[in-house]
Amino acid sequence: MLARILNLIRKEFIQLRRDRLLAPFIILGPVVELIAVAYSTSHPIEHIPTAIVDLDRSQRSRELVAAFGNSQTFDPTYYLYDQTEVRTLLDNGTSPVAIVIPSGFSQGLSSGAENPQLQIILDGSEPSVAQTAEMAAQGVVASYSAQLMREEWGVSQVATIDSRARVWFNEELKEANYTVPAELAFMLYMVALMVASLGIARERELGTLEQLLVSPLRPIELIIGKAIPAVIISYLDFLLMLAITLFIFHVPLRGSLPLLLTVSLFYIFVELGWGIMISTISNTQQQALLLVFILAMTEMVFSGYAIPIESMPRPLQLLSNLAAIKHFLIIFRGILLKGAGVGAFIPEILALAIIGVVVVSLTLWVFRKRLD
Amino acid sequence: MTGEKPRLNDYAVQAVELTKKFDNFTAVDHIHFTIERGEIFGFLGPNGAGKTTTIRMLLGLLRPTEGEATVLGYDIVTQSEEIKKRIGYMSQRFTLYQDLTVSENLDFYGRTYGVRGKELAQRKEFMIDMAGLKGHEKELTKNLAGGWKQRLALGTAILHEPEMLFLDEPTAGVDPISRQAFWNFLYRLAEEGTTIFVTTHYMDEAEHCHNLAFIHNGRIIAQGTPQSIKEKHMKGEVLEIDCQRADVALAALRELSHFEEVALYGSLIHLVAQGVEGYEPLIEETLRQKGAGLRSMDLIAPSLEDVFISSIKEQSNLRGDLP
Numbered sequence: 001m002l003a004r005i006l007n008l009i010r011k012e013f014i015q016l017r018r019d020r021l022l023a024p025f026i027i028l029g030p031v032v033e034l035i036a037v038a039y040s041t042s043h044p045i046e047h048i049p050t051a052i053v054d055l056d057r058s059q060r061s062r063e064l065v066a067a068f069g070n071s072q073t074f075d076p077t078y079y080l081y082d083q084t085e086v087r088t089l090l091d092n093g094t095s096p097v098a099i100v101i102p103s104g105f106s107q108g109l110s111s112g113a114e115n116p117q118l119q120i121i122l123d124g125s126e127p128s129v130a131q132t133a134e135m136a137a138q139g140v141v142a143s144y145s146a147q148l149m150r151e152e153w154g155v156s157q158v159a160t161i162d163s164r165a166r167v168w169f170n171e172e173l174k175e176a177n178y179t180v181p182a183e184l185a186f187m188l189y190m191v192a193l194m195v196a197s198l199g200i201a202r203e204r205e206l207g208t209l210e211q212l213l214v215s216p217l218r219p220i221e222l223i224i225g226k227a228i229p230a231v232i233i234s235y236l237d238f239l240l241m242l243a244i245t246l247f248i249f250h251v252p253l254r255g256s257l258p259l260l261l262t263v264s265l266f267y268i269f270v271e272l273g274w275g276i277m278i279s280t281i282s283n284t285q286q287q288a289l290l291l292v293f294i295l296a297m298t299e300m301v302f303s304g305y306a307i308p309i310e311s312m313p314r315p316l317q318l319l320s321n322l323a324a325i326k327h328f329l330i331i332f333r334g335i336l337l338k339g340a341g342v343g344a345f346i347p348e349i350l351a352l353a354i355i356g357v358v359v360v361s362l363t364l365w366v367f368r369k370r371l372d
Numbered sequence: 373m374t375g376e377k378p379r380l381n382d383y384a385v386q387a388v389e390l391t392k393k394f395d396n397f398t399a400v401d402h403i404h405f406t407i408e409r410g411e412i413f414g415f416l417g418p419n420g421a422g423k424t425t426t427i428r429m430l431l432g433l434l435r436p437t438e439g440e441a442t443v444l445g446y447d448i449v450t451q452s453e454e455i456k457k458r459i460g461y462m463s464q465r466f467t468l469y470q471d472l473t474v475s476e477n478l479d480f481y482g483r484t485y486g487v488r489g490k491e492l493a494q495r496k497e498f499m500i501d502m503a504g505l506k507g508h509e510k511e512l513t514k515n516l517a518g519g520w521k522q523r524l525a526l527g528t529a530i531l532h533e534p535e536m537l538f539l540d541e542p543t544a545g546v547d548p549i550s551r552q553a554f555w556n557f558l559y560r561l562a563e564e565g566t567t568i569f570v571t572t573h574y575m576d577e578a579e580h581c582h583n584l585a586f587i588h589n590g591r592i593i594a595q596g597t598p599q600s601i602k603e604k605h606m607k608g609e610v611l612e613i614d615c616q617r618a619d620v621a622l623a624a625l626r627e628l629s630h631f632e633e634v635a636l637y638g639s640l641i642h643l644v645a646q647g648v649e650g651y652e653p654l655i656e657e658t659l660r661q662k663g664a665g666l667r668s669m670d671l672i673a674p675s676l677e678d679v680f681i682s683s684i685k686e687q688s689n690l691r692g693d694l695p
Contacts, residue, residue, distance in 0.1 A: 007483040011472070018471045207465035214431045214461045215484045216453070 004217050008225030012199070016229065026195060026233060027240070030187035034180070034241050038249045041179040045132040049077040051089050051098040060106035064118075067144045068099060073136035086121055096123035097133045109148065180251050181332050182305040184241045185267075189299065189325055192234040192268050193292050196275025199226040201288035219367050226279070227272050234268045254339030260332070263349070267328040270352055273359035274324075280367045299323045304330075327351045377454055379445025384409045384536055384567035385430065389439030392425050399425040401590035402439060407569065407583070409535075412562050414581030415571040416680065422590040423571040424464070427540050430569075431461060444535055457485070460534035462525050464541045470514035474505055477513055478528055485532035499527035502557070519550045526554070536567040543574065555580050575677040586680055594683040602674055605683040607632045608646035610674045613655070615641070616665030624662045625655065635681050642678055 016023055050068065054061050068074045078095055080086065089095040100119035108116030120137050122130040200222070203209035212222060242260075245251045253260070274295060282288035300306060302320035309320050320326055327348040334340040342349075385407040392400040400422040407413045417423050428434040430443050432452030440447065446454040468477045478499060482492045500506055503523035508516070516524065522542075530537060539558075543551045555577065562568055562582075570581070578584055578598065585595040594605050615621045618639055625634045625643060630651060633644035645651060652669060659666045674682075 003486070003488075004484060007480060011469070011476070011480045014476060015469065015471050206470070207463065207467045208469060210433065210463055210465075211461065211467040211481075212484070213433055214456055214459070215481070216457050216486070217484055218453075 001218075001221060005221050005225045005228075008217070008222070009228050012226065012229040016233075022198075026191050027237060030191055030237055031240060031244065034183050034187055034244060035248075037183045038176055038180040038245070041176050045129055046072050047075045048073060048097050048129060048133055049095045050074040051078040051080055051086055051095045052076045053080045053083050053086060053098060053100040055083075055103040056101045056105040057103075058106035060109055061101045064101065064141075064144055065099075067140050068137075071136055071140050073133065074099075074140075090121065090123050093123070096126055096129050097121070097137075099137070176249050177251050177337060178333075180245050180249050181336055182303070182329060184238075184245055185325055185329050185332055186296075186300065186303070186305065187241060188234060188238050188264075188268065189271050190292075190296060191237050192230060192271040193275040193278070193296065194289070195230040195233055196227065196272045197278040197282070197288040197292050198285055199230065200276065200279035201282040201285050204282070205284045220364070223276055223363070223367065227276060230272055230275065231265075231268055234272070235265060238264055238268065251336055253336055255335035255341065259342055260335045263328070263331050263335075263345075266349075266352060266356075267324060270324045270356040270359065273356055273363060277359060277363040277366065280363055299325050302326055321351060322355065324352055324355050327355075377446070377451060380442050380447065381445050382409070383407060383442065383445065384411070385413075385441065385443050385569065387426075387430075387439070387441040390426070390429060390436055390441050391438035392422075392429060392434060393437045398590050400429070400436075400587075403585075403587070403590075403592045405585050405592060405595060407567060409567050410562060410565050411582040412558060412568045412570065412580065414578045414584045415569065415587065416573065416575070416578050416584060416676075417571075417587035418573060421587045423587060424540055425590075426587070427538055427569070427571060431459070431538060432456065458535045460529035460532065460537045462529040462537070462539050462542055464544060466521055466525060468513050468521070468525055468528060471512065473510050473512055474500065474516070474524060475509040477524065478531060481528040482531045487532050495531050495533075499524075499531055503527045519546060522546055522550065522554070526557070530561065530566075534566065536569065537561065539568065539570040541571055541573070543572065543577065551577070575675060575680065578676045584676075586683055588684050588687065591687070593687045594679070598676060601683075602676070602679050605679050605686065606644070606674045607682060607686070608644050609648045610672050610678050611643045611645075611648045611652075611655075612637075612670050612672045613641040613643060613659075614639070614667040614669075615659060616667065617663070620662050621659055621664035621666075624658050624664065628654070628658065630654070633678075633682055633685060635678075637677070644674075644678065644682060 052065055052068075054065060065076055069076045074097065076099075078089060080089075080098075083100060086098040086100070090098065098121040100121065102117055102119070105116045105118070118141065120134070122133055124130055200209065203212065213219075217225075242264075246253055275292070278288050278291045278295065282291060302309070302316075302323035303325040304320070309317055309326070312320065331345045331348050334344055338344075383406050385405070387403055387405050389402045389404065390400060391398065391402050403422075403426065415423050415426065425434065429436050430441060430448055432448055432455060435449060440449070442448065443455045444458050446452075448455065469480070472480065475496065478496045479492065482488070482496065487495060500509060503520060503526070505516075505520060505524060508520075513521065513524065526542070529539075543554055546554065551574075558568055558570070559580075570577075572578060581598065583595070583597055584601060586593050586601075594601050596604065613621065613625075618636060618641055621641055622634060622636055625631065625641065631643050631645040631648075633642070635642050643655070649671060655669065656666060
């Protein structure tokens with residue numbers, strides 16, 4: 001039995017080595033994708049080209065504009081005389097932020113009769129830019145107000161409630177700390193699924209499966225022999241991507257590395273189960289690839305990466321528990337960012353185990369069934 | 373490994389009431405046949421007659437709906453593991469790995485059957501010689517010419533020296549010279565004791581077999597040695613008619629309805645009847661009237677194809693179908 005499995009594994013690796021497209025595709029593809037996503041999300045939103053409409057044209061208004069300019073977030077780029085031009089700039093996306101200082105701004109400030117107004121117009125079609133700009137603008141205005149208090153009225157000590165939110169686990173709210181692990185899990189998922197799903201479908205398409213089925217090779221040996229190369233390739237891919245995550249993008253590893261390595265292997269096994277299931281029900285490689293993408297898109301939705309699971313309707317939240325990637329992401333982020341130990345993930349590990357056992361038994365059943 | 377299990381009988385194959393139904397369609401309909409060890413058994417029939425379905429059941433790839441069968445004395449349903457170790461199979465499709473070399477293909481299939489080490493090396497060398505592939509061992513299989521691929525496929529099917537060899541349309545699309553060489557090789561294997569089960573729709577190849585079974589619409593309509601089938605199923609003698617307008621002649625002769633069978637063979641007409649020579653004047657007269665342009669008319673020995681058509685007709689008449 002072992003000799004037959006080893007023989008099959010050797011054959012798989014010879015074929016993989018000869019395949020000029022598949023090998024670079026499964027090693028390089030995910031790495032490039034990971035780097036692209038990680039790189040594009042690892043930079044904070046800064047230097048937003050900002051439109052300024054200063055209708056007050058006073059010393060105070062110029063000071064305020066300068067305060068905006070001194071922040072990292074805003075680059076006052078366009079100075080307009082008329083509010084109507086703002087629309088054009090926002091429409092064609094040249095400037096997603098406009099700051100409008102109405103006339104009478106400085107008068108209002110010095111009289112103190114009514115609060116002077118400041119209008120900030122944001123391009124809501126880019127929510128992340130708009131959100132960043134809004135928070136930064138409030139900061140700029142607050143510190144300018146404090147500066148005014150000191151200068152105008154000499155108030156140096158005003159007792160105010162200092163409310164500060166402290167963010168744990170991702171102190172700098174680095175987006176990369178969130179996106180990179182998710183992207184890694186997703187790429188790992190695609191590789192495992194693709195390699196495993198093409199394995200048997202390819203033999204079926206070429207007619208070699210029939211030749212194997214009339215040989216002494218048993219179905220379980222065939223499945224194991226196909227799964228092992230897929231595990232090895234997926235795991236190498238995982239190690240490579242993990243190294244990039246830790247050493248190039250400096251996502252912290254606060255928990256145990258051995259735990260992370262073990263759980264990841266476990267996760268790969270579960271995803272391979274799906275891959276081999278797809279492989280078993282597909283007649284051609286093309287069918288297998290289509291099924292991989294359908295399954296991947298569905299799991300992506302339920303992974304909590306693109307859409308927060310908390311915002312889903314209750315039935316869909318329950319359904320999301322079927323997605324192995326969701327459980328893996330919780331464990332993966334937990335180990336990386338929170339430094340949590342194995343005790344924190346008992347439900348997730350249990351869920352992965354159940355999904356794995358069900359998928360593999362189902363696959364064996366389908367494989368036997370398909371022979372008739 | 374499982375231990376040796378006792379064989380149920382000494383036949384190479386014994387099929388009893390073997391049946392396969394797919395939904396409402398009966399692909400193989402209660403067939404009976406036996407194959408003795410060491411014989412070349414030809415399984416003949418048109419495409420879709422049930423040949424491949426029968427092979428697939430015997431190999432354990434399909435479960436029979438009814439009936440049972442043994443291969444090499446082992447039950448095809450409960451003991452298929454024992455069967456798989458002892459047989460070789462060459463399917464209609466080319467089933468070697470195109471992206472492996474000649475040598476790697478032989479290695480892979482050899483090891484799958486537990487042939488390894490010195491033994492593997494020896495048998496590989498023999499197969500490479502047999503297939504005329506010396507010097508091409510390191511060539512990728514996809515770069516081989518058609519005839520070579522064919523021989524390599526046979527080589528991999530017999531590398532483990534199976535007791536029985538199943539060949540599903542092995543010579544489809546192979547040139548006549550290669551076909552002849554292929555059959556010569558099969559004779560040698562059979563002489564050495566290998567039982568060979570071969571399906572084909574080339575009737576001339578069927579003459580090479582020791583025993584035959586004709587299958588049509590899932591039923592076996594004739595079986596025996598080529599000679600005995602001819603004697604038993606041929607109702608009369610065969611007259612081969614060559615004329616300028618075969619289509620006109622065919623219609624005219626069929627209208628006469630004196631004959632068991634009137635069929636077209638390429639541009640020739642084969643006419644079957646008891647005491648067919650007595651009809652010659654009538655035929656000559658008819659063809660002259662219709663202007664078919666008779667060139668020649670000869671009494672010939674029936675080919676298996678004549679017999680096959682004759683037995684299909686016989687079967688249809690029995691069941692009251694249209695001829």
